[in-house]
Amino acid sequence: MSESAATAAVKRPLLTPFNIIAGLILAAGVAVGIYRFAVGLAPSTNLDHLNPWGLWIGFDVMTGVALAAGGFTISSAVYLFGLKEYQPLVRPAILTGFLGYFLVVLGLLVDLGQPWRLPYPFVVQAGPTSALFEIALCVALYLGTLFVEFTPAAFEWLGWRRWRRLVHSMTIALTIFGLILSTMHQSTLGAMYLITPDRLHPLWYSAHIPVHFFVSAVIAGLSMVIFESALSHRVFADKVEITHEKLDSLTIGLAKAACVALGVYLAIKVVAISLDNEWALLFTPYGHWYLFEILGFVVLPMIGYAIGFRERRPTLIRVSAVITVVGIVLNRLNVSIFAYNWRLPSHERYWPHPYEIIVTVALVTFAVVAFKWIAGRMPILHEHPDYRGEH
Amino acid sequence: MTTMSGRIVSWIPAYLALVAVASTASEGCRRPAAQAQREVGPGVLVLRMPSALGKMRRPPVEFDHDRHAAAVRGDCKTCHLVDRTGMVLPKFGRVDDGKSAGKLMDHYHDRCVGCHKRRGKGARGCGECHAKRPRARSSWSELRMDYSLHARHVLAQQKRCADCHHVYDEGKRQLVYKKGAEESCVACHTGRTVGRRPSLRLAAHRACVSCHLRGKIAGRATGPLDCAGCHGADRQAKIKRLGRYERLLRGQKDRLWVTAKGGKIRRVPFDHRAHEKTTTRCSTCHHKGLASCNKCHTLVGIPAGGGVTLEKAYHDSKSERSCVGCHRKAAGQPGCAGCHHTQEAEASQGSCAVCHRGPLPGAPLPSPVWAPQPPAVLPAFSKDFPERVTIDILARDYAPSVMPHGRHVRKLRDLAGKSRLAVRFHGGVGALCAGCHHHAKPGTRPAPCSACHTRRGHPTRDRPGLGAAFHRQCIGCHQKMGLDSWLGCQSCHPKAAGPRKRGGKR
């Protein structure tokens, strides 16, 4: 009997604790979303004329894009650099990436003043001098790319063989395209801040911000894959095909890459400080915060990864992955909120409104729920029996 | 299984969280106000090794002279030597510093610590005196001998000039008094001791303090013996000032011609006596000695004058000693600044002739007596010279402004009349008018402001529009004169009752 029929035959209870909590969060998110569109941004956010970008841009857009970088990292590793053993991780990474970028677009739509005008730069009037234009174009194209890269799994589930074969033949082109687009928009997210050397704190500001953002995106992608694969392996124990040992060995391999990437990141951060001669700033309160971010969330996980792959300790690697992901979140929030407008007095600084937090949490929950639904049904965590070996 | 590395790894996040919390807390906190700089009284001396003898190994010592003087009940001889003439030598128990740093150090240590030991109080350990402290600011205030204080000394010494004034006779190698050559101390005594000539500080203390001490011993009313008495700002303010005193005569002429050898411009008549009344001491202008300016400041500039030419010495608008500089400072006083703040930095060409009105070099010099300038006499008020002026040319949202023209003119006349400088430079009525009616021919009815100030103004020629001209003139003058510059628009012109058309002529 076909796979879809098999899954349909198993009855799943609807009111699990996870579903209830997720449902409540999603309901709250939808309610706040409706409120935001009904009354505008003033009552539903803490944004003002000095701090026009808040949690929705800082987290949903900037952090979301970074954490969804697993898609291009793993697919490039497998298809372009020939690391075939990571094949089982490609589909979950692509799905995470796709849902992540979808979440980014949803978050953007909530934040924009007139979101129905989002296509304007492409159909009405383009402003190509803007970094945001390039980001919009690349994210739109990349979302499409990720969607197309995800469709083979859907086609396998639906049984549409011809479509599946067609898309599958485009894998290399899509991967190259995805890597180009990702390089551009991940770095340009940092480049958005090049024009604000005064408003962003000098420790986070550098002429090389785009490079910092791109390298940290690679780090984020790898760490997210480690984290998400560990989580999926536990939650979908019945669906995953690869064994614990196999996943552990893949994790260890990823840890090597992530460790090197973190080392590179640390190096370019040190270079950035010395280029602008900012050593004295490290001894200010903001400097302490910067050191906290670097030492706690770059150096520490780098050591964790190193020990993890040397001594073959997947648990340590997973802990380091979580720390790294938190560090990426912290870095993006620092650049967009905490270290931004640093000269303003404290009563003019920004803190998220509870409604902003609700919407953000709801969007993340939505991504998790969608992942759970798709991975539970489609051949994401395992190979479809009809297409075994055809990757 | 908790291995060693496992345990460390699990503690690091906790520690880092603590650091993060501490950092965030400190980031949010206000910075503590910069510590106010420590201030020490005028009697506190900082004892350092003379640079000629080398560097001290320990921090310099802050020595409170007044406190120690009080401790020895004002007996200067406890620490200071006295010379044959009865003068107290200002250095601590010695005449000079000698040539050995070690000997000087021992000199101090033996006496200071020895005395502290004998008395049973005072610092004993090295670090108590040589304490490392942040740099302090001294409240020591300079005291200059001005006319009043000098007159009091003249009275006290019963006109015995020789008690204080001397010159050094190279031949006899001693100090002698030479009548007619009395100078301020600064004419010879500078900031450093040069050869056998002590520095101003040593010379002044030796002369002043010794005399005060003699007076105290003799039971006379005399000047202070403690540092703060002369050098504390609050005590300085309490020094008795004489209302009237005899003019200091040192052979100066009452009126003279200012000439320069080789100069080509008209000579300047100078009322020295009148100018004496504008300062508190001779050294305001005679900053180095009572000789005339052209002794050190020549036409080309010589080392004796610090390279400053005669022209600069008289005309430097930024100096307080030059003629022009002092006049400009006077014009900046609140009574004058209302009109003068619009004066440009470079003096107008016409003002040279106010001073340079004598004969050309080569022509014979008449006797330097001239008639005083009469103060301005206002004509009677009339249609052309109104008591009140109604400014309604721009009246629209506000009612016309009724300006008390006569009151303004009378006030300016009184202010200007009080100052001889003002009378000399702009004695006539015309100058009073020119403060507001600039470019107007004095003695005639001036053109209306709107003749030159159009409604909109002229950016290229920096000419404000009519409204701006009115406001800048009035408000600017009030501001500089120290009046409440702006109490709201309605203090000069109330709001219009109803809609109005733009008014007619002024």
Place this chain on the structure above:
Amino acid sequence: MSISRRGFLGGTGVVAGVAAGSATARAGGGMDRFMGYPDAMGLLHDTTLCVGCRSCEVACAKVNGKPKPAGPLHDKSIFGKMRRVTDKLYTVVNRYVKARGNKPAVYRKHQCMHCQEPCCASVCFVKAFTKTPEGPVLYDPSVCVGCRYCVNVCPYYALGYEYENAFNPTVQRCTMCYERIKKGDQPGCAEACPMGAIVYGKREDLLRLARQRIAKFPDRYVDQIFGEHEYGGTSWLTLAGVSFDKLGLPVNASHKPLPELTSGFLSVVPLVITIYPGLLLGFYAWTKRKERLADQAREAAAAEARAAAEEAGAAKAAHQKKLAESRQKKAVDLAVKKALAQADREREAAKAAAAEEETP
């Protein structure tokens, strides 16, 4: 797995389309400087003349249809706090130095500076901002998507956004009264200022005027016209008697226009688009080549092993055969010998039996 030609061409086509579409701004390596449009207008604000009467705020609100600014104008207590430009207050006067003795307080009027190379225009991805030849920087609300990138990057914090408008929020800022100046009038604030602290005219003329003022009154002014060069220059020029950082302006701002920082980076984007495909295909080809060589080596090794195995098997079989043959031969010989021996024995026995029978 192989890449289909169709897939490859399709991918490259899309990439080329993106490259053509994302045209970037000025050339990153250009050394030219935009000296401003000739005949552009500007405003000169002389803070030594400003008395903080806020008539400019009132006039601006009136011209732009905004609510009246707070408080009676003569009430100076409003200056106790620094106020900011908002969506309802296009311009704001702040007191930066309190009055002391004879020295009056120092005020400054703040609003959009109408930069020569505006950050807002550079970062807008729908090109909603234009630097007009007349001088003002204009905003087109009909294309604005509301991303607020412009509000975020303005170095003078001069933009406001209508957060309270739910359905058509737009950016709100000083427009230099563009409609009025097109008619030949002055901007509302310049006309309203009773002290003439705001002068409207050609930017070139205003610069000359400002330099004249500094030369005539060197004690009154700091020797800097703010806006002449800072961040590429602004249309709004400021003179002051105190250092500009006391007035909330970046006194040591670079003369380099800020948009150049972005355009320098964006010039790299086409390089990525053009270099990456070749580079990544190279990686892919390299990987494929490695795989191919690995496969080949594997196959060769397998064939060799097979051949060796075959040879060994054949030799073994032959050996076995020989062994079997010789064993068989031996067995046959043995059997023959036995049979012969038996036959001999039988013959002997028969012979003996025959001999016995012959004798009676």
